[in-house]
Amino acid sequence: MSSSSAAAVDCADVDVSAGEDFYTGGPVNCTQCHGTYNGMVFPGPVRPIDPNDLTETTHAELAQYLDAKMAGGFNMGACADAACSNRAVEMAKYINKYSNDTNWCNTDTGMSSSSAPTGDGEFVDLYAINAGGKAITLQDGTEFTADFYSNAGNTGALTDLFNIEGVAQQDLDLYRTERWGEFTYDFPVKDGTYDVKLYVMEGWFGPQNAGNRVFDVTAEGQNIATDVDPLVKTGHDKPFVIEAQNIQVTDGKLSLDFTASVDAASIRAIVVRGLEGNKAPYEADTGTVGTAAVPDDCSGDSQVTANDFVLFDGSQVGAVAGKTLGLHGNWVLQEVWDANAKLETENAASGKAIAYSNAGIFTGFKFVAPSDMTGTASAFKFSGADIYIDYETNNAPGNLPTFGFRVNYEGEANPNGSGAASTAKWMVDSNNQEPYSANSKGCSLIQLKAPLNWNWDAPGHMGNKLIWEMKNGWSNSDKIRIRRIVFKDFEYKM
Numbered sequence: 001m002s003s004s005s006a007a008a009v010d011c012a013d014v015d016v017s018a019g020e021d022f023y024t025g026g027p028v029n030c031t032q033c034h035g036t037y038n039g040m041v042f043p044g045p046v047r048p049i050d051p052n053d054l055t056e057t058t059h060a061e062l063a064q065y066l067d068a069k070m071a072g073g074f075n076m077g078a079c080a081d082a083a084c085s086n087r088a089v090e091m092a093k094y095i096n097k098y099s100n101d102t103n104w105c106n107t108d109t110g111m112s113s114s115s116a117p118t119g120d121g122e123f124v125d126l127y128a129i130n131a132g133g134k135a136i137t138l139q140d141g142t143e144f145t146a147d148f149y150s151n152a153g154n155t156g157a158l159t160d161l162f163n164i165e166g167v168a169q170q171d172l173d174l175y176r177t178e179r180w181g182e183f184t185y186d187f188p189v190k191d192g193t194y195d196v197k198l199y200v201m202e203g204w205f206g207p208q209n210a211g212n213r214v215f216d217v218t219a220e221g222q223n224i225a226t227d228v229d230p231l232v233k234t235g236h237d238k239p240f241v242i243e244a245q246n247i248q249v250t251d252g253k254l255s256l257d258f259t260a261s262v263d264a265a266s267i268r269a270i271v272v273r274g275l276e277g278n279k280a281p282y283e284a285d286t287g288t289v290g291t292a293a294v295p296d297d298c299s300g301d302s303q304v305t306a307n308d309f310v311l312f313d314g315s316q317v318g319a320v321a322g323k324t325l326g327l328h329g330n331w332v333l334q335e336v337w338d339a340n341a342k343l344e345t346e347n348a349a350s351g352k353a354i355a356y357s358n359a360g361i362f363t364g365f366k367f368v369a370p371s372d373m374t375g376t377a378s379a380f381k382f383s384g385a386d387i388y389i390d391y392e393t394n395n396a397p398g399n400l401p402t403f404g405f406r407v408n409y410e411g412e413a414n415p416n417g418s419g420a421a422s423t424a425k426w427m428v429d430s431n432n433q434e435p436y437s438a439n440s441k442g443c444s445l446i447q448l449k450a451p452l453n454w455n456w457d458a459p460g461h462m463g464n465k466l467i468w469e470m471k472n473g474w475s476n477s478d479k480i481r482i483r484r485i486v487f488k489d490f491e492y493k494m
Helices: 017-024 059-073 082-096
Strands: 121-130 143-146 150-157 177-188 192-200 214-219 222-228 240-249 253-262 265-267 269-275 309-312 324-326 332-335 342-347 352-357 364-368 384-392 403-409 424-426 444-449 463-470 479-488
Touching: 017 082, 059 082, 121 177, 192 222, 192 253, 192 265, 214 240, 214 265, 222 240, 240 253, 253 265
Parallel strands: 121 143
Antiparallel strands: 121 269, 150 177, 177 253, 177 265, 192 240, 192 269, 214 222, 214 253, 309 479, 324 332, 332 364, 342 352, 352 479, 364 463, 384 444, 384 479, 403 424, 403 463
16 A cells, blocks of 8 residues: 655645554554544543644654554554554654644655655555465555466465464465475566565474574575574564565566575565556566477477467476476466376477376366466467377377367356357367367377457456367377477467
């Protein structure tokens, strides 16, 4: 939640909504002791506050007084470190707004603020993500989106976290989930200067296990946190925030790298702050394209351009686990209908192949896009797909098993339903036909086009997953291998 600068020229224009939210809610809820402003004072019941008769006579003094009280004076664990300073500045704005002093906001608090201006404008939250978790809204109104923009690492969740001293029950989900391991976050931004907040908490190792987790964090290649041991810093189940300011970005993305010297790095949430309007469009991770789009033993020529997304290129992108295979760009491939089906990777003449077998006719698997910032599969569009396949089958060339590739609308309620579902669209071959097959059992190229008469840009009409379905001529003794998949002219909707 943003507010206007503490150094605004006209104090009447200062936005005090953040301070009001902190005052009336949050972990302290000041109204319990000081009441709600009645047009003259905050009347109590414990102690009235008169904005025109404060012991702390300046805006700076009031902010510093509140900072000290929230950190310890109230004995409530309302906040810690920079979080107290941020809330104190905002609450001081809210109280001073009702004073007769028309110049209060030009008094520099000398403290950090969630809306501190930098450069030619005001810093706001550009990204706030709940690492490893879903979208949530904190009690103070701060909105965190679902985990996104990560590369590598694992996600985990605590099932026995029921209380954290000083943290509202509504906010616990921010600390229940994490991303751990060695991983990177790449936030799309315009070139400029940014601040970062990293929310950390040790919830796995017990209080006596200091030294069992030690990690470093770099931003744009520069160290911003070294030898972080959460148990040494605060203890078990005790969150803290690491802040870094003035991070310079010159390549269109703010990259945070997490590496560990002991066990694994761990992060609960991340906030990136910068000038409003400095978020940049998300671009697909094209994975490892390599030097050629054609596997060595395959026929057919497919040219990969800068606008294409290489979903699978023959490399072992992720392990097969529970019939789920990780692909480039955090996509996953999952078996859908047949519990007996085999979905696995095999060595091929050039790299790996995705193999599907031991499954009945009209079965298949789905390709699922990574979750977007709301926690649902990202919406996307493309002009077509270049796919290399080969077969193991008793069918003769010219009569090989066919398959269909269909795209599902974003938000489709039943993506695993019948291929005739009204919200599913079949891709077509060069003859505008579906289903399709190769002409030989050996590896060859099939070029597909986006579904006919589909207006991608109509509301709700972008895709969010694809279904591969085996059709005519297929039997459970057949095997199909996917050697490479390239989405043409691919882009996400963000």
